[in-house]
Amino acid sequence: MADEAQKDVQAKPVTNVIACLRSEFGERLSEALAVRERFGKDESFHASVPPDAVVTPHTTEEVSRIVSLCAEHRVPVIPYGTGTALEGHVAALHGGISINLQEMNQVVELHAEDLDVVVQPGVTRKQLNNYLRDSGLFFPIDPGADASIGGMAACRASGTNAVRYGTMRENVLALTVVLADGRVIQTSRRARKSAAGYDLTRLFVGSEGTLGVITEVTLRLYGIPEAISSAVCTFPDVDSAVNTVITTIQYGVPIARIELLDEAQVDAINRYSKTDLAVAPTLLLEFHGTDQGVKEQAEIVQEIAVDSGGSNFQWTTNTEERNRLWQARHDAAYACKALRPGGEIWATDVCVPISRLAECIRETQQDIRDFGLFAPIVGHVGDGNFHLCLLVGKDDPAESKKANELHERMVMRALGMGGTCTGEHGVGYGKLDFLVAEHGEAISVMRSIKQALDPDNIMNPGKILRV
Secondary structure, three states, rough: OOOHHHHHHHHHHHHHHHHHHHHHHHHHHOOOOHHHHHHOOOOOOOOOOOOOOOOOOOHHHHHHHHHHHHHHOOEEEEEEEOOOOOOOOOOOOOOOEEOOOOOOOOOEEHHHHHHHHEEEEOOOOOHHHHHHHHEEEOOOOOOOOOOEEHHHHHHOOOOOOOHHHHHHHHHHEEEEEEOOOOOOOEOOOOOOOOOOOOHHHHHHOOOOOOEEEEEEEEOOEEEOEEEEEEEEOOOHHHHHHHHHHHHHHHHOOOEEEEEEHHHHHHHHHHHHHHOOOOOOOOEEEEHHHHHEEEEEEEHHHHHHHHHHHHEEEEEEHHHHHHHHHHHHHHHOOOOOOOHOOOEEEEEEEEEEHHHHEEEEHHHHHHHHHHHHOEEEEEEEEOOOEEEEEEEEEEHHHHHHHHHHHHHHHHHHHHHHHOEEEOOOOOOOOHHHHHHHHHHHHHHHHHHEEEEEEOOOOOEOOOOOOOO
């Protein structure tokens, strides 16, 4: 009886919060198990950890009221965008309230002359570019999934265009954020540069919901290129492909995308997307600019590729062909999963200085062979970032143990090469320990910031840092 009484005491704060939220939000609050399980799971291999309830606000003011109420009762808050994250970011590790931001999906203001736009966090990248199409502008950050802009900012997303246009870090101009006590702040103005005070925008970009809830994002935009060309080139080995990339960057070719696929990934894509790429280390490239500029860029890179041993260089400006090629690239994870329907995808990434990239990939491939696992590799090689797509049996603890050992070896290898444990997936709770190995004493500074802004540890607790 004493244990049951203790449980009632512990459950009461969240019960009170749910009752108050239901009185204000009505049907926009759900305690249904199926709903809670969905909002406790992202696209990673991590199991669902459901929140106690899911509430759907429509305005910054409503988010502020939700957070204020949770702060009063010390109930955890977990922001939710589209659930496309890959390190357990939305798992409610300590219960609490999931704030579903999907219906905060309006484009607030477009300033075409200033090349910027203000959006609510639930706007997805595809939705935004559809909205922008008639303006002659586009937003280039392309993580593959149709992620929400708020989630992309929170996880510091990047993707295939980052080699030319940068990541969310470079393309978020300002944020509106609800802090852990319910206060609402604007981190910056729309000006392209500022020397006024601490750079709070960069603090919240990549904070993964652990410092506040992003409710509005001001983004940098770009003009749609006059011409776009995509190309494919195969190589005898990974080193030759990476050398081509290094030389291309050193030449100053303003290439928009450079993606590397290893043999296993090419084979998976061919089977899934019905492409006919040669099964060899392959570069997928894209050039943006004028008609003449794109032609010149492609010709320069072709010469560089041939000098490095590349062959089968094919390029096209046909929109349909280009879209088909890049859709196949974005479907890489699904292509891997299709090769083992009963398996589970463990997607992970690291990033190293580009001069060490070929070495890091080569040694990782040797580990894959030594462990007897199947794990195709795809990389944003212009950034030194590559992804491993481990396929593991769902009920095979021995295989899972091997996968975990392989993953740890890959991450520690990257750190040893001056790299990072994650180039773009983020930390969540899946890479929490690796962050300590990477940053050392700097973790104590991060923890101090977390405790200053969120003293009761209610903002997405258990992610990035242990507090």
